[in-house]
Amino acid sequence: MSDTVTNILLVGVGGQGILLASEILSEAFMQAGFDVKKSEIHGMSQRGGSVVSHVRYGKEVHSPIVPEGEGDILFGFEIMETYRSLPLLKNGASVVANDLCIQPPSVLLGQETYPTDLPEKIAALFPKFLLVDGQGLAAEAGNVRAANTVLLGAVSKRLDIADECWIKALEKMVPRKALEVNLKAFQLGRSL
């Protein structure tokens, strides 16, 4: 096991299930025998605001937050939040993002516009960019709500962790009745 720590950032909008996804990630890293630390901020209404969750794993992890500009992988649940978080990444980082736009209040009210060219901009800055049709693939797996798991699968592909650790983590964290759909969604994502 090398001494390097891998830094993952999960970003999106409050209420999108970012917490659960980061818990599944952490669980998989622990299953694989790594030290792992995870940190996010919640509170202040239950919905709507920007959310960033940090997950770090390696032989020994100190800081629970990813040092600014050192993120290795960005896992985006929403396109604008993905773009907003790029400064957290190091050069050449991978970006996996769901193709989803959620309008913030100022846009809903018609005061500001939601930029339409964000995927191209992200791709230009970070060539290792994968835009995922999360909802589409989730529907294929059996439930549109499993989009996060599709993304998780796509992210897992970029991490050097054995398959069974992911499966174990999913089995532990996902409610029983949703497990089958989620395992399928995960595999669809992993094949991307």
Place this chain on the structure above:
Amino acid sequence: MKEILSGNEAIARGAFEAGVKVASAYPGTPSTEILETIVNYREIDASWAPNEKVAVEVAIGASFGGARSIACMKHVGVNVAADPLFTLSYTGVGGGFLLVVADDPEMHSSQNEQDSRNYAKFAKMPMLEPADSQECKDFTRFAFELSEQFDTPVMLRSCTRISHGKSVVALGDPVTGLPAPKLVKNPSKLVMLPGNAKVRHPLVEERIVKLAEYGATAAINRVEMRDAEIGVITAGVSYQYVREVLPNASVLKLGMVYPLPMTLIREFAAKVKTLYVIEELDPFIEEQVKAAGITVIGKDIISRCGELTPGRLRKAFGLPDAAQTAVEKLPGRPPNMCPGCPHRGVFYSLNQLKAYVTGDIGCYTLGFMPPLNAMDTCICMGASISNASGIVRALDPEEQKKVVAVIGDSTFLHTGINSLMEMAYNQAPATVVILDNRITAMTGRQDNPASGWTLSDSQTNAVDLVQLCKAIGIKHVRVADPLNLEQTLEALREEMNRPEPSVIITNRPCVLVKREGVFQKGLVLSVDQDHCTGCKACLKIGCPAIEWQPSSDGKKGKAFIDPMLCNGCDVCRQLCKFNAIGSAK
């Protein structure tokens, strides 16, 4: 056995392993999950208290009965709980007593950023500060031994990054052989009349000296010698940032940040060339070290404001920053009340009536944001009502009519009730709206004395708010449906015009409360695009489900309701003068 636990979960586990019998708290981010986890350990009697002072007093009672007990809160809660705490420091404990306080540097969800370590010094009790989840568990367990050994209440300070951060924890077996709780009379120690208290005070001062001596050799404080060029004194999450950014520095890692082990600090200072104190918020350690005549660098390079981060620490030491990608400015994304939140109708009406709104702490504090723009002050839990009561005293009768206090059910029972008593007692002619959504919503839906349920999810009696307000002496108390705009507006208009104290109680639960179904399941509203004239009236409610769709041909745009988000509260329909909004097929 290893598990990944948050700091809060680990504190709960530590309480369980320590054999805690009674736990009490008022929810507050980032401390809330401690009690929510403790309640799963059936051996512990865990409950929500109406406020932090009461939580501490419940735990004190248990401690006096010989049981180990714990009270938990966020930093601002300690202000409310300070009164009993200072005297508990004099009486000492029966069974071990621990107060857990979670600070919120950077104010991720708080109205100020205060450094609770000052309270330990002020109240003269030891303060422990864990640096990860493992230490959260270990220190919590250890705190009870310390408490009993030194006959003192103990404080443990966490912060947002520790409380909500997760890391790997090795679990232990619970302690055995603790004495069974029983009543022991000892009035000269527990009745703090001046005569008794005068005897206790010198003991409190002695105890702090002994604790400082103890800290010099205790395993909880440790020296990690590496390169002697740079020595750092640090504690809590700051320790992790120091290890991350200055991996070669020698470190004195404090687990007990009050009282400080000055002999240990002196020894460490003598071994290193340049000495730093790295701490978040106040120069708490730094000032004491300097007062002891030791030269140290601290707040000259690190801000007293906000959270410490690895990047900020790097900058403080002049280390090269990682290159950061520049991005263009984007529309911001502040938190927002949920689609269908029952508070929206009230704030919309207050805005329409041009009320001067004294606000309080809860989801509804977001009523201050556009387009509702209906909150003018917000100080602390319970302050809305007393602020209103005070401001009307300064105003002429016409201006008085505009003053409305808004407060949630949980906040009202927390400390708002005292303020309402004052208002009734002194007959201040302001209007109070109790936004009763049957839950403590902002912290993640915790029950309270008005919700009818306990922390362990058993049904209990619910405070009758109408009767309560009447009993306090408010003559004009009425209930309004916040999802019915006309009714809400009418109630507000009437009560605001009344030159007497009055209370309006709104009666719709938080949309996230699953227990009581408010909205007809499956009912979703939609905009009939042919009837929508683009007047934007529905946008004034600020519901996240209603989008504005500009038109490409230069004509007025149209409103659109996202069926995935709409909760069918029906408020937007009442705003549309053109009947363009109706239930979707």
